[in-house]
Amino acid sequence: MTETDEVASRLLAWYDRHARILPWRLPPDPGRTGARADPYRVWLSEVMLQQTTVAVVRDRFIRFVGCWPGVADLAMAADAEVMAEWAGLGYYARARNLLACARAVMRDHGGEFPRTRAALLSLPGIGPYTAAAIAAIAFDAPETVVDGNVERVMARLHDIRTPLPSAKPALVAAAAGHVPRHRPGDHAQALMDLGATVCTPRAPACGLCPLAPCCLGRARGTAAGLPARVAREVRPLRLGHVYVGQRADGAHLLETRPARGLLGGMTGWPGSDWAEGMATPAPPAPGLWHPLNAEVRQVFTHFRLHLAVHVAHLPPDCAPLRGAFVPAAEFSAGALPGVMRKVWLLARQWFAGEPG
Ligand code: SF4
Numbered sequence: 139m140t141e142t143d144e145v146a147s148r149l150l151a152w153y154d155r156h157a158r159i160l161p162w163r164l165p166p167d168p169g170r171t172g173a174r175a176d177p178y179r180v181w182l183s184e185v186m187l188q189q190t191t192v193a194v195v196r197d198r199f200i201r202f203v204g205c206w207p208g209v210a211d212l213a214m215a216a217d218a219e220v221m222a223e224w225a226g227l228g229y230y231a232r233a234r235n236l237l238a239c240a241r242a243v244m245r246d247h248g249g250e251f252p253r254t255r256a257a258l259l260s261l262p263g264i265g266p267y268t269a270a271a272i273a274a275i276a277f278d279a280p281e282t283v284v285d286g287n288v289e290r291v292m293a294r295l296h297d298i299r300t301p302l303p304s305a306k307p308a309l310v311a312a313a314a315g316h317v318p319r320h321r322p323g324d325h326a327q328a329l330m331d332l333g334a335t336v337c338t339p340r341a342p343a344c345g346l347c348p349l350a351p352c353c354l355g356r357a358r359g360t361a362a363g364l365p366a367r368v369a370r371e372v373r374p375l376r377l378g379h380v381y382v383g384q385r386a387d388g389a390h391l392l393e394t395r396p397a398r399g400l401l402g403g404m405t406g407w408p409g410s411d412w413a414e415g416m417a418t419p420a421p422p423a424p425g426l427w428h429p430l431n432a433e434v435r436q437v438f439t440h441f442r443l444h445l446a447v448h449v450a451h452l453p454p455d456c457a458p459l460r461g462a463f464v465p466a467a468e469f470s471a472g473a474l475p476g477v478m479r480k481v482w483l484l485a486r487q488w489f490a491g492e493p494g
Contacts, residue, residue, distance in 0.1 A: 143315075143316055143318060144351075144352055145295065145316045145349055145352055146316050146317070146318040146325055147318075148348040148349055148351075148352070149316075149325060149328045149329065149332065149348060149349065150166075150318070150320075150321060150324060150325060150328060151348065152328065152332070152348035153166050153324055153325075153327065153328035153331065154166045156331065156335070157324075157327065157328070157331060158192075158331050158334070158335065160183070160192065160196065161179075161183075161196060161199055161200050161203075162175065162176075162179040162180060162182065162183035162199060163175055163275075163327070166324050167321065167323075167324060174275075174276055174277065174278060174323065175275055175276050176276070177251035177272055177276035177277070178208055178209045178212075178251065179199075179203065180271065180272050180275045180276045181239075181251065181264070181268065181272050181276075182199065182202065182203070182236070183195065183199055184267075184268045184271050184272065185232055185235075185236060185263070185268065186198060186199060186202075186227060188232065188268075190227060192334065194227075195227075198226075198227060201223070202223060205219075205223060206220075209240050209243050209244065209249060209251070210244060210249055212236070212237065212240040213237075213240040213241045213243070213244040215237070215240075217234075217237060217403070220233055220236065220237055221233055221234075221403055221404055222405075222470075222473040224236075225404070225472060225473050225474055225475055225476070225479075226472070226475070226476050226479065230400075230401055230402060230403065230404055230475065231402065232263060234402070234403065235262050235263025236263065238262035238263065239261045239262045239263050239264060242261050242262055243261065251272065251276070253273065253277045253279070254273060254277075254279065255269045255270055255273040255279065255281055256269075258272055258273060267283070267284065267285060270282060270283045270284075270326075271283045271285075271326065274322055274323045274325075274326040275323045275326060275327060276323070277323070278321070278322060278323040279322065279323075280317050280318070280319060280322040281317070281322065281326070282310060282313050282314040282317050283313075283326040283329070283330075284306075284309060284310050284313050285330060285333075286333070287329070287330050287332075287333025287334050287337075288309075288313055288329045288330065288333055289302065289305075289306070289309045289365055290333050290337060290339065290364070290365055291329060291332055291333045291337045291349075292309045292312040292313050293305065293309060293355070293364040293365035293366075294337060294342065294353060294354075294355035294356070294360075294361040294364045294365075295312070295349055295352065295353050295354065295355065296308075296312045296354055296355075297354035297355045297358055297360055297364070298312065298364070298365070299360065299364065299366055300366065301365070301366040301367050301368045302365050302366065302367050302368070303368075304368075305365060305366070309365070313329070332347070332348075332349070337349075340362070341362065342356075342361050342362060344356045344361065373437065373438075373440060373441050373442050374414065374440075374441050374442070375414070375441065375442050375443075375444065376412040376413055376414060376441045376442070376443050376444075377412070377413065377414070377415060377443075377444055377445075377446070378409055378410045378411065378412040378413070378443060378444075378445050378446070379409050379410045379418055379419055379445065379446045379447075379448060380406075380407040380408070380409035380410075380434075380445050380446070380447055380448070380478075380481050381407060381408050381409055381421050381422050381423075381427065381448045381449075381450070382407050382447060382448070382449045382450075382481060382482065382485035383421075383422070383423055383425060383427075383449070383450045383451075383452045383456075383458075384449075384450075384451060384452065384489055385451075385452050385453070385454060385456060385463060386451065386453075386454055387454065387465075387466065388465070388466030388469075389463040389464060389465050389466055389469075390463065390464050390466070390469050391407075391408065391422060391423055391452065391456075391458055391461050391462070391463055391464075392405050392406065392407065392408070392461055392462065392463075392464050392469075393405070393406065393407075393408045393422070393460055393461030393462070394406075400412075400438065401475050401477070401478075404474070404475045404478070405473065405474060405475075405478070406474065406475065406478040407478055407481055407482075408422035408458075408460050408461045409422075409445070412441075412443055412445075418446070420459070421448065421450070421459075422458055422459055422460045422461050423450075423452055423456050423457070423458040423459060423461075424456070424457075424459075425450040425451070425452045425453070425456065426450055426451075427448045427449070427450045428448065428449050428450060428488070429446060429447070429448050430446075430447045430448070430449060430484060430485070430488060432447070432484055433445055433446050433447065434447060434477065434480045434481050434484060436476070436477040436480065443477065445477070445481060447481055447484055447485055449485045449488045449489065451489075471483075
């Protein structure tokens, strides 16, 4: 683009007044002081934000960097501690990649994140979007950073009516056309902020938008319906069983899930595989198991899961067939992945003597 691109100029002027204050960011840099955000914090926030909202990530990010303030600290962390801290943020493969990436930065790059998109792409778990975001935000490189917010703004601004995902190349090209040579990192964050706070999915606040005079979608009345999407297929349903066993001393029977696959390496209640139909599998320990009436439901990216929950008081001398007892003092429901925590919330009502 040229230095006089009206969209970029309007956007930067708006960002200087309305930038969101986020714990991984520095304020806008209109004076070109050269101060840039810490690439470790940018990287971490982008990985967290791929899975959940800013509102959730804000506190989790602060806690995470409280535990591991820099990439060297994270590289030396115990895997299990990081996985436990990640609990509830979903997509646990990303937590494993986080560790692998921190260790690669220490081993192969002397503890400094590389500065270019291409070099960032060579790190574990960093894809094209994250590489572009780090290069732009932390190193002020003129990269085109396109997340869902930016796709929406571009579809509306240019009235691109082709449905997603086919529209992606056109949306990226549109976004690339506005990347300025001056302050590209702030421009990238400004677009994200505009999409998150003004050009929102259901009701774009065009009256507050700095791009309103240039926006084709607004002028033609198409904005609210963009970006168009092809109808999403219904996710298939998978079924499974889980067993929540508690000993009289309060210890819980838990197991570490296999390293590969969904929730790999995380702690969970023993149970069955998740499949489209299945018989009740053998319990993980001898005992009087009681099926609860309610079930736990969770939606994953590629399927919906309904879990039948079985509970039991287990004897003091119980010898489990799988898993191991975790003493009550070491048990933390918050360290379980989200679906397993839901199981616990249901099961503990039964242990507390409420009907299940
Ligand atoms: Fe979005 Fe409205 Fe701004 Fe266009 S004018 S970019 S539709 S908020």
